[in-house]
Structures are given as structure tokens and as C-alpha cells.
Amino acid sequence: MKRFLGNGKNFNLLIFPFLALAFFILIALSNQHVFRNDKAVMYTYIKSARQGRIGYGFNSYYGNDISFAGLEPGDLILGAYPGCAYGRFSHAGIYLGKGKIMESYGDLGVNVQSISHYREYSEVCLLRVKADPAVKKRAVDYVSKRQGAMFYPLAFKNGERYWNCTKIMWKAYFEQGLDFDPENDFWVAPDLFYKSHLVEVIREKRV
């Protein structure tokens, strides 16, 4: 063992690569279905990166004038900038009522915003979850309790200390028995909500 590790100085350099390899093998062995799924988020991202697209797209104020009329608490809102690397939609939030949405974003963490900020997206889509109002209320309660929690872009679905914009919505409904990611990917892309049979499109608009 000592021969392998050398002196303490080598141990300092080797310990983390060794641990990273060990965790990678554990994750890969228990998630072979993700690596076999050519629609997995990681493959979408890699494909986009090869085409020169990284991140959430070309951020600007696009002045989307979609109507937010008729939204109910628990409805989902998706926003897209052109050139997003992980799919059509760049961002997602859940409607709380009274013109407020809950979302998770880099510097703000899990936070409450006015729905009007979605007007900055070139594409906006409003989704209604096909569920009992009581279920949607519990989902809203779930996200509301996590205000101020930490944002991490690559938050895995496990655990409740790191969040990104989609994980918080996925988890809120997952806890109520609705799974927006039946393929059980590492991450939930905003597009999954759009494609799910658990929602219906209220309206969408591209500018």
C-alpha cells in the first residue's frame, strides 16, 4: 500500500482522482440505462457543444407578449432563448399564484419572481399539470418551503441540498407521485415537461 501511495505528498495528489474514479464507476454501474439512452441530457449537451452551443442560449430581452391569463397555482412555465445547449427550453418555473413564480437560478437560488420576467424569453410555454388541485397545491407548498436553497447547475436528482430550475419542479411533483422523468436520467431538461403526457399546453408563443 505504501509503495502504491508513495509518501504523503503523492497521497495528496492521488486521493481525489482515485475517489472520482470510484464514484464514477459506482454511478455508471447503477445507471447503465442512462448511458444507453441516446436522448439523455448529457448526450444532448455534448451534441450541442460539438455544434458550438453551450449554456442557456442567447440571453436578451425579447419582449414576449404571451398572455398569462388563466394560470393556476401549480402550472409550469418554460422559457427559451435561441441556441440553448440542452434543448429547446432554457428555463422553467412553477406558478405560485398572484403573478408570482418560484424558480431556481444561479445567484438567486430557489427564489420567488414576478411572472413578467418571462417576457424576456424568445419562446414561452405555459403548461397545466393534469392533476387534482390538491396535488398541485402540495407541489406549490413543497417548492415554497425551499426558498433560499442553493442552486447548482449540475444538481443530480438525488438529495435536497442542490437545486436547479427543473429539479425543484420535478421533485415537487415527484413527491406527489407524478414523475416527469420516467427514463430516470441524471438531470431533468426543461423539454421533458413539455413532452410529458402529464401536462397539457395552455398556450405558447414565439417572438
Add this chain to the structure above:
Amino acid sequence: MHILTAILRLYLIHIGAFLAVGLSTYYPPWDILLVFIYLLIIGLEARTLKMWSPGSRWKIILAWQGPGILLLGLIISNLTIWDLSNYAFFIMLFWYTPLMPLLSLLPGIIWRGWPLYYYLLLALPFIMAGYHYFLSIAPHVPGIRNLK
């Protein structure tokens, strides 16, 4: 040990920890254990510099924390061109992945519109610089092996 070797070692440890801690977040709470290993190893590296001049120590520390300081500058500059300030924050979140588990334990307190982790993340270049410098000047602790 040459000054460049000391810097390179810190970067290699940091990048290794980035991968290991990032992957370990899949298995919480292992990520928290890995942060403490990271802090321990950085501390051991700092101890190897205790015979060095303060100037050399600061050169090493500033080179090690250079990316964090540069990203902090971009964030507080509030540059809107290419959304630089925003992307800088994302990159800073990635760069300090080895310490993310500690930030994730903070209570969800929001002050002046930002959560507590936002402020602490921006302070990390200085906190880590101070941590390294303090350990590199601290007197010998009995029982801690000197790796020099």
C-alpha cells in the same frame, strides 16, 4: 520544492477534488465528507510552506486563487456584454465545487435579495487564501506529520 511546483500541486488537488466532490453529490452526504478531506489536504499542503518567505507564500496563494478572484471581478463588474457577469457566476459555482457541500448546508436566508450562499461564494477566494496562509504560518501542531 519550486514555487511553480507548489502552485501546480494545488491546482491538481483542486481539479481532482472538483471531479470527486462533483460526482459524490450523487451520493449525499458523502460530498460533505469529501469537503473535509479537501480542506485537510489543502491544510497539509499549506504546512509544507511554513519555512517559505511570506512573499513566496502569497505568490502561491494568489496564483491558486487567481481564477476565483478573476471571476469575482467579472461578477461584481456587472458586465452585460455576452452576459459575462452571469456566466462568471455559473463558472464560479463550478470552480468552487470542492466547497459546494459546505455552502449547501447554509440556511436559506435571503438578505438584500440574495441567498446566504451567494455572499459566501463571492468571499471564498479570500476565505481560502486566508485559510491557506494561516496554516502556512501556524506553529507546529504535535501529532501532525510534517510533509516537507
